[in-house]
Amino acid sequence: MAVKTREKALDYILNEMVDVVENSKDEVFHISEEARTEYERLLRDLEYTKAKVLRYIDEGDKLEQNVRYSRKRLSEVSKYFDRYSEDEIREVYESTHELQTKLAMLRQEEKGLREKRDELERRLQNIDHTIKRAENLANKISVILTYLTDDFRQVNEMIEEAKEKQEFSLRIIEAQEEERKRISREIHDGPAQMLANILLRSELVDRTFREGSTDDALEEIRSLRKMVRSSLYEVRRIIYDLRPMALDDLGLIPTIKKYITTTSxxxxxxxxxxxxxxxxxxxxxxxxxxxxxxxxxxxxxxxxAEATLISVKIEICTRNLNLIVTDNGKGFDPSIKRDKSFGLMGMKERVEMFDGVMDIISTIGKGTKIVIQVPMEGLF
Structure with missing residues (x-):
């Protein structure tokens, strides 16, 4: 009965994690589709504006010809003033003034259309970047989903094999479940939250644009771009956390160095x-x-810890491998049990699986020091 309960709990965790990633992918897809719809609408508006600009240019050119002819006529009337009646002179002056005024207004409207055209082109370019980033993020999430599905399938096969051969203990199974919970929390707290924020910000962009505040809409799009970039980084980090490839190729020390450089x-x-x-x-x-x-x-x-300095030391001794991590952060009281200290619990379980010991030395306001000691026997 207990085994079946654990199997159901594990299946539930796996399904929940896959659902979170799939929902995140759907949210990114909706963002992309909304941006694409906005892009198509702006593209139609741009084509209409371009056509209108060309029409105004043509009308302005024709009107400029009429103004030049009228000015020439006005020059002739002014030169031979005594040959024309007062009504004829007034008519020429008024006609010229009217044409000049109309031309100035037409050119001003043409200028406004040109600025609108340029603004539409800039907005189209920004939205196009958003669409491409959203599509790229969706592809990355698909990769994550494949990683998760494959990894969990392999883990399930390992558990089934362990049950058949009675080679794995309950502690190993529980450790695996904790690992999956940790990944689920990372996905929920990282990309899932970011994607939800991206959706809300995209709705804000749409509302801001519809209310006519173009500058605010552009600012929101720029902010949206930053959020997409940050979400993409989190997705890549989770992929790296699932299995750092450098560990197989380079070994422990170079991989830790690379991880520290990236994190720093x-x-x-x-x-x-x-x-x-x-x-x-x-x-x-x-x-x-x-x-x-x-x-x-x-x-x-x-x-x-809100630390500004972290020190990581690995000591490869004759009998033990020691890992010491020290920070100058805010510290805590190790004697007080914390309800959600999943990370420390998982570390202790992992150390105990290899017959090692872990000590946590911390004082509030004076930082934390974690000392892990693993026997060298069996390491090679």
């Missing part, structure tokens, strides 16, 4: 890294475990 640049925070001992490849499952532990410790310091 993105979060604009100083992260120092030190490696002591001989750098060589270790058992793959240990490389993955140590990398995940370092990754979780760094993310905790970045997200929760």
């Amino acid at each position: 640049e993105y979060n604009n925070i100083n992260i120092e890294f030190t490696s002591i001992g001989e750098v060589k490849r270790i058992n793959q499952k240990y490389e993955i475990a140590v990398f995940r532990l370092a990754q979780e410790a760094i993310q905790n310091a970045v997200k929760h």
Whole structure:
């Protein structure tokens, strides 16, 4: 009964995660379609405006010819003033003035149409960029969905095999479930929230444009572009978190260095890294475990500690591999149990799976130090 309950819980988590990603993809698709509809409407408006500009140019050219002829007539009347009657002179002056006034008004309207045409072209270009980014984001989410589906399918196959052969313990299964919950929370708190915000901002752009505030609409589009870019980064980060390819190719130390560099640049925070001992490849499952532990410790310091400096040290000794992560953040009281400390719980479980130990040293206002010690036996 307990096994069936766990299976249902796992299936529910997997389905929920897939639904979140699929819904995010649908939201991005709707944003893209709305932007495309707006693009087509603006394109029609642009074509109409261009045609109107050409018509005004043609009318203006013709009117300029009439003005030149009228000025020539006026010059002749002024030169031979005594040959024309007072009515004829007044008629020539009024006719010339009327033509000049009409030409000035026509050119002013032509100028306004040209500015409208240029503005429509700029807006079309911005919306086109939004459409392309939305389509690109949808493609990236499709890749994430494929990754999740494939990974979860493989995990389910592993669990089924474990059940048949009785080779896996309950702790491993629970650890796998916690890993999936963590990924689900990251997707929900990251891309899903961003996509929802993008949808709301796109509606705001539409409402702002319909209310006639073009500058505000353009500002909202620029803000929307930044949000799409940030969402794309989060999607790529989740893909990297699922499985850093550099771990297979380069090994533990180079992969951690690369991760620290990327995290430091993105979060604009100083992260120092030190490696002591001989750098060589270790058992793959240990490389993955140590990398995940370092990754979780760094993310905790970045997200929760409000630190300005993080120090990461790996010591490869004769008997143990030590991972030490220190930050100068706000700290906390380790004796107080926190309801949602999933990250620390997952780290402790992972360390215990490899017969290691983890100590958390933290004081409120004085930062946090996490010390992890894993036996070297079995690492190679």
